[in-house]
Amino acid sequence: MTTSWADSVDNSAKASVRPTRSAYVPPHLRNQKLSSEPPAVAASYSSSAAASDHVSYGGPAAGSHGGISSKPDFGRQGYGSNAQIGGGSGGGGWNARGIARDRGRREVNPFEKDEPVDQSLDEQENTGINFDAYDDIPVETSGDNVPPPVNTFAEIDLGEALNQNLQRCKYVKPTPVQRYAIPISLAGRDLVACAQTGSGKTAAFCFPIISGIMREQYAQRPRVARTAFPMALILAPTRELSCQIHDEAKKFSYQTGVKVVVAYGGAPINQQLRELERGVDILVATPGRLVDLLERARVSLQMIRYLALDEADRMLDMGFEPQIRKIVEQMDMPPPGMRQTLLFSATFPKEIQGLASDFLSNYVFLAVGRVGSSTDLIVQRVEYVLESDKRSHLMDLLHAQRENGVHGKQSLTLVFVETKKGADALEHCLCVNGFPATSIHGDRSQQERELALRSFKSGNTPILVATDVAARGLDIPRVAHVVNFDLPNDIDDYVHRIGRTGRAGKMGLATAFFNESNLSMAKPLSDLMQEANQEVPAWLTRYAARSSYGGGNRNRRSGGARFGGRDFRKEGSFNKGGDYYGGTGGYGVPGNYGGGYGQGVTSAWD
């Protein structure tokens, strides 16, 4: 029988009143109960009183947990070799068709490469998908002559090879975004698609691209020494997300002859160059590294037929707009109308609409679910926790998770913090207290980041402390609990963070720690929770009411009107070429939008 980390924490606590390895004492041994009651003071609307009246939630102050023993190196041991570093694991197998070919290399079966997981978990995985959960989701499409949706994959002419890969992926039924987006894209239309986290957007843009390239494989590509001419470009904001899309795309394109290569910063460029030289049809890249490759003339965008921007709003948030505009508008990429452009995200702030109108032509707008909303599959909890109590409260939660049997022993917990230093400190604190944790943030080397992620995914280190670098797009099937140890300053970031759980029709849990430093989030958080049919604590509603009276809320959604759920082209207020990046407009968009990082947000992810 396997013993989980939670067991070992519990056993060590039971075995000795003074734990030797761990300083963490579970609540039942401290004679204290785990509580998520609101602070009495919240009702009084007094922030100073809040600090003084508040009872400590979950035991001793954070300081009592620190600096006890040397830190066990849970997440940092070598975890196998890292095939992804430097741009792909040599999928090869490019067959004799087309121009870009990978001479003499046998295609590795990407389905064999999946992370090794406990057998019981694997079974859980295969039976846990519940796409019926999405059946009654509202869908809006707009644009000229929108192609109709399909109900089954069989209705789509993807061809034998792609159908086989669907089966290998165990995709039986298309998700709502796939039902709509795949026929629209296969019809050659540009598309702006918004759909909730974890609802299958990656396949929704990959399948039409792969299928289109398969149809065009005989297209002649220029022969310029050492320059690669991909037919499709997929841009993503973070290195990890690029790698993940690359892995997915390789599965979808297995034995189709379509070659996928990834290029991202932080990894040696030489290996990526070698991959590119072997031929590429679909290039998945982060903007910074791609600009580098373009400037070295090692990639040309002249043959691009498909451009997909995943999490485009995040790329703008991260200050990538100049690079993206350079890539799309100032190099040799064919203009809108001569290529097909697909823009996907779960949130769709107004500023992204500027990109949409510049990059896309006569596009279809698709919204699956309320744009920017969280999925009902995630149970959201918000707890009032003083800054000084956060660590002990977190450890209580982690401990209680196993006690209550909520998510099974090997489920994974992702803990979001605001800063890189904060991530290191929390990881250390958890480790010295016997909770196997690792961390991922912008100050760790790319190799460390990937090792941490692999260790987390495999369940070796079931707790990952992360900055927003892990907030977008990452698909880690067994994340059962997302903890917002530090709440973000923007509600869209919150939506993406909690979206790391409750994916592919499965249920998830998200807990947020809220205190006086998060006042600007009170209203958007309470609105979002209400919208997702979650129980909003009365104290949060009171904070929300207070913050809406001059609370200085700079959230994108402040100002009442929801931007979501409709095509902005229908709005008279939108003025192409006008000042849509600046000012607050009707949507409360911060005036300094379009570059730079928010306070405490990590950078240099490409």
Ligand SMILES: Nc1ncnc2c1ncn2[C@@H]1O[C@H](COP(=O)(O)OP(=O)(O)OP(=O)(O)O)[C@@H](O)[C@H]1O
């Ligand atoms: N038709 C399908 N049937 C079964 N599983 C699917 C299907 N489509 C996608 N999935 C699985 O659902 C999970 C989530 O998909 P994906 O990562 O594409 O979501 P997403 O919408 O891009 O999420 P995010 O907004 O967080 O980036 C993945 O594990 C994927 O393999």
